[in-house]
Amino acid sequence: MRQPQGAGAAFSAGLIHRLRRGDDLEELLRFACAAGSRWCSRPFGAPLPNEAEIDVFADRAPTNLR
Numbered sequence: 001m002r003q004p005q006g007a008g009a010a011f012s013a014g015l016i017h018r019l020r021r022g023d024d025l026e027e028l029l030r031f032a033c034a035a036g037s038r039w040c041s042r043p044f045g046a047p048l049p050n051e052a053e054i055d056v057f058a059d060r061a062p063t064n065l066r
Contacts, residue, residue, distance in 0.1 A: 013035060015029070018031045
């Protein structure tokens, strides 16, 4: 079973984390979206993904969605 909720909280946490780091808008949104997506793809009860894991997950996403 996957995480039934929490994508919004993971997105917000990722957004705030990268905003505080000073990333540009595109990078912080990329990371925030990946954080929410990665959270929902984890098995129920799994620990939170770390920054490196989210970055790897985000790097696999397509970049031509404009």
